[in-house]
Amino acid sequence: MPRKGVKRTMDEIQKTLLAQVADLHEVPAGAYNIRANGSLAGRNTTANIDIVTKGDQPGIDIIIKPGTKNESVHIPVLLSESGIKETVYNDFYIGEDCDITIVAGCGIHNGGKDASEHSGIHRFFVGRHARVRYVEKHYGQGDGTGGRIMNPTTEITMEEGAHMELEMVQIKGIDSTQRKTEASLAQEASLVVREKLMTHGTQYARSDFAVALNGDGSTADVVSRSVAKEQSKQEFHANIVGNASCSGHTECDAIIMDEASVTALPALTANHVDAALIHEAAIGKIAGEQLIKLMTLGLTQEEAEEQIISGFLK
């Protein structure tokens, strides 16, 4: 397989961030593009996956040939200098009948006093009968006073029979997030979203999902599980619109602790008599009996809370 690559060395902070957001300890196998502090830190393409820098705006085009199977693309973004603000436009063109995994993550280490901000605008064009697993992890560290801010936007266009699974994970560390996800689905296309979120301190996280089920037989399942601790605030907005004979489900399940605040607004719009849509939302503290059960096994209250939360967000 012909490979062309750009490799540059990364420092320890960047390596830690990379491990957190992409489960990577070294440069990954397969195609990748590593962006560190606003510039390219490494890239590799394969025979089936091409990565091209955009000419008109910051960002890349990822082009995956039809029929590409069992390959992966990693596109982590690392910010380790304080005060960087960037908006990056990444477009994914996934050919027909592909079966691929895309891992995009953003890690911010902010040890300074200025806010570091990354806004990734990701557009996906998923071809007929292609299957995509997309994993996006957010992670923040550093003890500076500067904010760690991420505002990802994801726009998904799914052709007939396409299937996409989104796993969006943000566990602590990010001070402010506004996540926007929009998807439109053609006939027989299916979308599964699993959002896992934990906020603490005075963090704020807002998620907006808008899914349009335009084709007959299309399905969407949007599920968010979150834990809000201390004085953090979370908002979950989801709207599933059924424009055809389709089925959609959205669910927000949140554990609230301390003085946190959680808003859940799942919404449904049916524009077709055969659109079957369901929404669920539940917010509550950890059940006392769950704590007591684990304590009768010898765990302290703090250990019991930890087990319950990590299970819930697993």
Next chain:
Amino acid sequence: MLELRNVSYEVEGDKGDNKEILSHINFVFDKRFTAITGPNGGGKSTLAKLIAGIITPTEGTILFNGEDITGMSITDRAKAGISYAFQQPVRFKGITVKDLITLAAGKKLSTAEACGFLSEVGLCARDYISREVNASLSGGECKRIEIAMIMARQTELSVFDEPEAGIDLWSFQNLIQVFERMYEKINGNIIIISHQERILNIADEIVVIAGGQVTQSGRREEILPKLLNTPNAATNCQVLEQKEAGRERKTE
């Protein structure tokens, strides 16, 4: 060995007055297998909760191996060697059967070891070991997992609150065997709250709690025949009839 000395438990009643759930209980649990039985609302579950430390007595002392544990937390009692199987098992989103059994054992378990405990309670381990202990499990399945956790803990004292509650008749047949085997498997003492004759039938000692007090206690051979020959409901009805008859006489 567990000892209750003059243990009482009161709660605030509807009208702000105090209602006594348990009244001056004195008892030493020193047999391998003790069954506690008695009418609903008699205070049996309250007693189990007092032993596990979920509630603390309003009066009296609880001793475990001679040590006063009355003020000890749930966690410390668990560590000291007391296990408690809930009457209504708790469900957890995302926590698997293996996670719970591992937590109960207090050490890392191989899948084979964890499966061993499930097989003990009549569950096909392969089907259950990685399942979440959530609402998808039936009441009977949860009950068995609850019992498997207690077996994994291997503590000196295991308290079961109505293990038969919520289990259908057919599953219960198998559960009896679980408790019969447990007699050999668990090294410590077992206290079971139960209404089932077949459970009482395998106990060394039977304690009857009614109206917040120990009304009878002794060896199974001695107590069980008495219980079986008392048509409890009929007795209660007779008492009611007598009371009403008395009232009618007064009004006449």
